[in-house]
Each structure stands twice: as structure tokens, then as C-alpha cells.
Amino acid sequence: MRFLPSEEQSDFARTLRGLLAASEVPAAVRAWGAGDHAPGRALWARLAATGLFALAADEAHEGMGLLPLELATGFVELGRAGVPGPVVETAAAAVLLTRLGDEALAKRFLPGLAAGETSATLTLPGAGPYALDADAATHLFTVSPAGELRLAPGAGPLRTSTDPARRLALPDGGGELLAAGPAVTAAARDAADWARLLTAAQCLGTGEALLARTVGYAKQRTQFGTAIGGFQAVKHRLADTLIGLEFARPLLWAAALSLDPGEVAAAKLTAGEAAYAAAMTALQLHGAVGYTEELDLSLWLRKARPLRDAWGSPSQCRAAVLQERLR
Amino acid sequence: MDLNHSADVEAFRAEARDWLAAHVPATPLPSLETREGFAAHREWEALLHAARWAVVSWPEEYGGRGVDIEHWLVFEEEYWAAGAPGRVSQNGINLLAPTLFDHATDEQRARVLPSMASGETIWAQAWSEPESGSDLASLTSRAVRTEGGWLLTGQKTWSSRAAFADRAFGIFRTDPDTPKPHQGLTYLMFDLRAPGVTVRPIGRLDGKPAFAELFLDEVFVPDADVIGEPGQGWRIAMSTTGNERGLTLRAPGRFLAAADRLVDLWHDLGDPADTALRDRVADAVVGARAYQLFTWANASRFAAGETIGAESSLNKVFWSRYDIALHESALDLLGPDAELADGEWAEPWIFSLAGPIYAGTNEIQRDIIAERLLGLPKGRR
Numbered sequence: 001m002r003f004l005p006s007e008e009q010s011d012f013a014r015t016l017r018g019l020l021a022a023s024e025v026p027a028a029v030r031a032w033g034a035g036d037h038a039p040g041r042a043l044w045a046r047l048a049a050t051g052l053f054a055l056a057a058d059e060a061h062e063g064m065g066l067l068p069l070e071l072a073t074g075f076v077e078l079g080r081a082g083v084p085g086p087v088v089e090t091a092a093a094a095v096l097l098t099r100l101g102d103e104a105l106a107k108r109f110l111p112g113l114a115a116g117e118t119s120a121t122l123t124l125p126g127a128g129p130y131a132l133d134a135d136a137a138t139h140l141f142t143v144s145p146a147g148e149l150r151l152a153p154g155a156g157p158l159r160t161s162t163d164p165a166r167r168l169a170l171p172d173g174g175g176e177l178l179a180a181g182p183a184v185t186a187a188a189r190d191a192a193d194w195a196r197l198l199t200a201a202q203c204l205g206t207g208e209a210l211l212a213r214t215v216g217y218a219k220q221r222t223q224f225g226t227a228i229g230g231f232q233a234v235k236h237r238l239a240d241t242l243i244g245l246e247f248a249r250p251l252l253w254a255a256a257l258s259l260d261p262g263e264v265a266a267a268k269l270t271a272g273e274a275a276y277a278a279a280m281t282a283l284q285l286h287g288a289v290g291y292t293e294e295l296d297l298s299l300w301l302r303k304a305r306p307l308r309d310a311w312g313s314p315s316q317c318r319a320a321v322l323q324e325r326l327r
Numbered sequence: 328m329d330l331n332h333s334a335d336v337e338a339f340r341a342e343a344r345d346w347l348a349a350h351v352p353a354t355p356l357p358s359l360e361t362r363e364g365f366a367a368h369r370e371w372e373a374l375l376h377a378a379r380w381a382v383v384s385w386p387e388e389y390g391g392r393g394v395d396i397e398h399w400l401v402f403e404e405e406y407w408a409a410g411a412p413g414r415v416s417q418n419g420i421n422l423l424a425p426t427l428f429d430h431a432t433d434e435q436r437a438r439v440l441p442s443m444a445s446g447e448t449i450w451a452q453a454w455s456e457p458e459s460g461s462d463l464a465s466l467t468s469r470a471v472r473t474e475g476g477w478l479l480t481g482q483k484t485w486s487s488r489a490a491f492a493d494r495a496f497g498i499f500r501t502d503p504d505t506p507k508p509h510q511g512l513t514y515l516m517f518d519l520r521a522p523g524v525t526v527r528p529i530g531r532l533d534g535k536p537a538f539a540e541l542f543l544d545e546v547f548v549p550d551a552d553v554i555g556e557p558g559q560g561w562r563i564a565m566s567t568t569g570n571e572r573g574l575t576l577r578a579p580g581r582f583l584a585a586a587d588r589l590v591d592l593w594h595d596l597g598d599p600a601d602t603a604l605r606d607r608v609a610d611a612v613v614g615a616r617a618y619q620l621f622t623w624a625n626a627s628r629f630a631a632g633e634t635i636g637a638e639s640s641l642n643k644v645f646w647s648r649y650d651i652a653l654h655e656s657a658l659d660l661l662g663p664d665a666e667l668a669d670g671e672w673a674e675p676w677i678f679s680l681a682g683p684i685y686a687g688t689n690e691i692q693r694d695i696i697a698e699r700l701l702g703l704p705k706g707r708r
Contacts, residue, residue, distance in 0.1 A: 001329055001330055001331060001332050001333070001336075001397055001623065001627070002328065002329050002627050002630070003328060003329070003330055003620065003623040003624045003626075003627045004328060004624060004627045004628065004631070005328055006328060009328070069328060211701075215701050215702070215703065218703060219702070219703065219704065226704075226706070227703075227704050229697075229703040229704055229706075230703065230704040230705065230706030231706055232690070232693075232694065232706060234703075235693060235694060235697030235698070235701075235703050235706070236690070236693040236694075236697070238697055238701055238703065239644070239692075239693035239694075239696035239697045239700075239701070240644075240693070242641070242696060242700060242701060243641050243644055243645055243696070246621065246638075246641055247614075247617040247618070247621055247641075247645055248617070249624075250617065250620030250621050250623070250624050251613070251616065251617050251620060253328060253620070253624075254330060254616075254620050257328060257329075257330055258330075263616075266612075266613040266616055266617070269609075269613060270613060270617060314606075315602070315606065318605070318606045318609035318610070318613075319605075319609070321609045321612055321613055322590070322605065322608065322609050322612070325590055325612055326590070326594065
């Protein structure tokens with residue numbers, strides 16, 4: 001047993017972190033929310049060059065094999081930087097197509113997704129009805145409860161999320177039927193687990209970014225003649241935030257190692273709650289300036305709640321934990 | 328990254344499981360916080376020791392098996408899953424022993440450790456004083472030089488297990504003239520039945536004498552019972568607190584077993600429509616797993632040569648809050664039976680309530696986390 005990331009995994013995370021730190025992500029997020037996808041696409045291209053999207057596709061189709069641990073490690077960094085777009089959905093679509101084992105479909109879609117040349121969004125049974133960023137994604141997949149995988153012909157009107165960088169739409173019915181049957185249902189279940197896992201990773205990164213920014217602020221903001229970070233009430237709230245995040249991290253690793261639905265639900269629950277708690281702490285300790293959209297902090301603040309609920313709300317995750325436990 | 332245990336560890340687990348299945352008392356022992364329970368638990372410690380399960384991580388020469396932390400964690404999982412009794416020797420094994428391994432002489436180790444492992448000598452911790460709790464360095468009990476040793480005078484309090492224990496360990500002021508309060512302190516061991524010692528048991532919330540006050544009036548301690556150099560007591564003591572807050576006092580196995588029992592209780596008594604309670608049971612399952620995995624990650628770090636640091640404060644706050652939440656959920660499931668003092672969950676609930684208070688209060692732990700892990704400025708407490 002050695003329950004720590006390998007050197008390669010840590011190096012990959014460091015590479016992504018360095019790349020994203022140099023990429024002016026906040027500007028891309030704001031543009032994305034305004035409907036201008038160009039800076040976001042440029043960012044995606046740089047991410048694809050690291051091999052990130054290839055981690056969710058098999059080797060026969062330009063992927064690097066399904067590597068959930070590496071991918072989760074990478075998605076922590078996407079969350080930390082606040083990368084916009086259907087990143088989780090693109091990876092989940094690649095997993096679905098890999099797991100489906102339909103050679104023609106795999107050949108048609110996977111190389112583009114793995115290379116980051118195309119993107120995807122999708123809706124799956126048991127998850128929310130909205131497709132994320134349907135206007136920006138190259139492909140819009142839907143899986144029905146009856147196990148029909150379709151390429152949706154389009155989507156309804158775009159609706160903004162409470163996070164302006166997330167844009168939601170209901171897929172139109174119909175469209176090309178790509179596959180149907182129990183294999184689709186099984187692959188969709190796997191894809192949903194991956195979506196949940198990678199959202200948990202994004203949550204962890206989002207929470208870490210919120211904590212780091214708030215710690216930085218608490219060190220420089222003075223009141224009553226002293227940095228507010230010296231006040232015990234402030235320190236304790238930040239300490240609790242760190243505790244929440246630090247105990248979510250090993251759950252995420254274990255979930256990525258096993259992809260066991262109970263472990264994935266536990267990771268999502270804990271990371272989602274920790275990130276949202278980090279957001280509430282960040283808001284409180286920043287005071288009124290934290291309540292404005294002009295401060296970049298808002299990019300993460302508004303993400304924390306939707307990510308906590310996407311691909312499995314806390315309640316759904318708790319139910320899944322107990323279901324697995326009693327199985 | 329790998330969560331699988333080696334065949335060697337799994338064989339060790341199987342051996343522990345078999346032994347425990349054959350030897351754990353069928354009916355629970357009386358509370359170890361009573362005189363009767365103390366005696367019964369001492370016998371259990373002797374039984375454990377005879378089969379070399381009392382201190383598996385210690386070197387063989389002191390009664391252990393010389394196994395690493397991974398084996399120890401697995402042993403703890405089996406121990407608590409088997410419903411084995413609480414450890415009456417825990418203060419000595421978890422707090423004094425690590426200090427002896429790090430700072431004592433060979434003679435001291437050879438003299439003290441075997442009888443600690445067998446339960447023949449039960450140790451109490453004598454750190455806190457009436458005016459020195461979280462501000463431990465302000466302690467005033469003193470040790471004065473005398474022929475061949477030291478004379479202890481002063482008062483200690485909240486000394487766990489001291490009502491029935493044999494010996495105690497603590498820090499005393501040997502130089503009152505140092506510029507800083509944490510200088511001039513000395514770490515030593517003394518006999519709770521020595522002339523000049525008065526032990527006054529204190530009933531905790533449920534009335535059981537789980538701790539005691541110690542009044543010390545020129546109690547003689549030979550030089551042989553001083554640990555490390557006189558005057559270095561603070562540094563030595565602080566090397567113990569990481570253990571107390573961190574791994575050894577609360578192995579994850581304890582919480583994994585408790586969460587299992589909670590799920591069983593929920594399965595038996597839970598109202599499926601009460602999703603709020605269901606969610607708290609799920610949180611208990613997830614919390615135990617999170618704590619276990621956090622511990623595995625730390626164990627992997629130690630195996631790679633790192634030492635325990637301020638992250639032990641993360642542990643302390645986590646498990647102490649977790650322990651209370653878990654037991655409160657059990658009480659809520661029990662409904663009207665929850666208040667019965669002889670119920671299975673009553674004493675553990677009472678015990679859990681002390682978690683945020685001892686081993687350094689959670690307020691102090693959060694200060695440590697904020698200052699040492701987050702780099703926030705030191706402020707007035």
C-alpha cells in the first residue's frame with residue numbers, strides 16, 4: 001500500500017497548474033459567460049496538448065487508456081483555475097463511447113474528443129435534464145432511460161445558471177439514434193460515475209482556490225489596526241475550511257482508484273460540501289467586496305454551488321453511499 | 328497509488344482476526360472507569376500481552392511484534408471490529424511509550440515498557456494544572472533538586488485514569504527563573520502511591536471517576552525517572568502531543584467499527600421516511616472512510632520518511648467532532664431508549680463529549696492549523 005500520488009501524477013498536476021496560472025483564465029471565463037467562446041477554446045487547446053482529454057479514451061482511438069486517477073488529478077487543477085466549458089461532460093462522453101465498445105462510433109467520435117479538437121456535452125438517465133454549454137459543444141449526446149443513445153439535433157433556449165459561465169439548455173428530442181440496449185445503459189452508468197468523480201475533483205480544486213484567495217486576503221486586509229487573519233474568529237473559520245478540503249482529498253483518490261459507486265458518491269458529497277463551505281467562508285471573510293461580481297473571487301464563488309449539485313446532489317450521494325453499504 | 332495490502336499484511340490481519348474471535352469476551356467488561364472495570368481490563372491487557380497483541384508496533388524485546396504502521400492500523404481495524412474492550416493502558420502505550428522510544432535511556436525502556444505492555448503498571452498522564460490547561464506552559468508545579476533526585480510539589484488535574492492507575496508522567500518546573508514559560512521544565516515519571524501523593528478522583532459527567540486531581544507534597548523522584556535532560560521537558564512533551572492528537576489515540580478502526588454499528592442500528596430502527604437521519608448515518612459512514620483514508624495517506628508519508636507535524640491538528644478536530652456527531656445520531660435513532668444510562672451508546676456518547684476539550688482544545692488546534700498550515704499571523708488568543 002502506498003496511498004500517495006506518484007511522481008508522474010504530481011508532475012502532471014504541476015504542469016497543468018503552471019499552464020493554467022499563465023493563461024489568464026478569469027478573462028476566458030468572463031468571455032465564455034458572455035457567449036464568446038474563442039478564449040475558452042484556445043485554453044482548451046493548450047490543455048489538450050498536455051494529453052488531458054486523452055485520459056478518458058482508449059488507446060485504440062488516440063486515447064491513453066481510461067486513467068481516472070490521472071484525470072481526477074487534472075480536474076482538481078481545472079477547478080482550481082476555474083476553467084470554463086463542458087470539461088466534465090466531454091470526458092464523460094469519451095468514457096461512454098469507450099465503454100460502449102461500438103467500433104464505428106468509437107472511431108467516429110473518440111479521436112477528436114481525445115485530441116481536444118472536439119468537445120461534447122450530454123444528458124444521462126438519473127441526472128439533471130439540462131445539457132451544459134450545448135451552444136459551445138461540438139456534439140450533444142443524450143441517453144434515454146430506455147437506453148437509447150442519440151445525437152440530439154439541437155437544444156432549446158439557453159438559460160443562464162447562477163454561475164454565468166455555465167449555460168444550460170434542454171436537448172431537443174429525436175436526432176440520430178447511435179445505439180440502443182443494455183450496453184448503452186451500462187456505459188451510461190459508467191459515464192455518470194466518471195462525471196460525478198470529475199465534478200468532485202473540480203469541487204476540490206474550486207474549494208482550494210477559494211481558501212487560498214481568502215487566506216491571502218485575510219493576511220493583507222486590516223481592521224482595528226491589524227490583519228484580520230490574526231483574529232481567532234477568522235482563523236477558526238479558515239481552519240475548518242481546510243479540514244473540510246483535506247479530508248475530501250483522500251476520498252477523491254480512493255474513488256478514482258476503485259470507481260466504486262459508493263466511493264465516488266462519498267467523494268462527491270464531501271468535496272462538494274467542502275467547496276461550498278469554502279465559498280461561504282470566502283464570502284463572509286471578504287465582506288462586501290466578496291459580494292460583487294467584479295472581483296475575480298466571484299468566478300469561483302458562483303461555481304461552488306452548481307458544482308456541488310451537478311452530477312449528484314448531496315442527498316443523492318448520501319443515498320448512494322448507504323445503498324452500496326447495505327448491498 | 329495503491330490501496331492494496333501485501334500478502335504479509337493480510338496474513339497478519341487474518342491471524343489477529345482469528346485470535347480476537349476466539350478471545351474477545353462474550354459479554355462486555357464493566358466500564359474501565361470503575362474500580363471493578365479497571366481490574367477486569369487489566370486482566371484483558373495481560374491476555375493480549377501474553378499473545379503479543381498488546382503493543383504490536385513495539386520492538387519484540389519489549390513485548391511487541393516490531394510491525395510497521397500499516398500493520399498496526401490493520402490490527403486496530405480488526406480489534407475494534409471484533410468489539411474488543413477499550414484499552415485501559417492507552418495513556419502509557421500511546422503517550423508515554425513514544426516519548427520513551429524517542430528520549431529515554433535503554434535502562435528506562437527496559438524497566439518501564441514491559442510492565443506497561445502487560446498491564447501490570449497502568450500509567451496516568453499528569454500534565455494539566457488548575458490554572459494551566461490550554462496554556463500548558465504556564466504550569467507551576469515544581470521539581471526541586473535533592474540528594475539523588477527531585478522533590479515534586481504542586482497540583483495536577485484532569486489526570487485521566489489516575490483514580491486507579493499505578494504511576495504517572497508529567498512535566499514540572501525545575502527552573503523558575505527562565506525568561507520564557509516553556510523553558511526550565513523537566514519531564515519525569517513518578518509513583519502514584521509514593522509518600523506525599525494524594526489522589527482525589529473526580530467524577531466526569533456520568534459520575535464515573537475517569538480522571539483525578541493529584542496533590543503532590545515533596546514527592547521523591549529518583550534521577551533514574553527523569554526523561555531526557557532536565558530543562559528540556561517542553562520539547563520532549565511536545566513530541567508526544569503530535570501522537571496524542573494524531574494517529575495513536577484514535578485509530579480509524581475505532582470509527583469504522585462504530586459507523587458499522589450505527590448502520591446496523593439504522594437498519595434495525597430507522598424510519599425510511601426520515602431522510603434527515605438517514606443522511607446523518609451516511610455522513611458517519613463517509614466520515615469514517617475519510618478518516619481512514621486520510622490516515623493511510625499520512626502513513627504512506629511516514630513510510631516515505633516524513634514525520635508527523637501540524638497536520639495532526641487536522642486529525643484532532645476532525646475525529647473529535649465526528650465522534651460526537653456519530654453518537655448523537657445513534658441517540659436519535661434510539662428515541663426514548665437513548666436516555667437510558669446503561670444503554671450501549673450512552674457511555675461512548677459521554678466519552679465523545681470530551682473529545683473537543685482534551686488533547687489540546689479544538690480552539691487551540693484551529694489556531695495551530697491557521698498559523699502553521701495556512702500561515703496566518705499569530706494573534707491574541
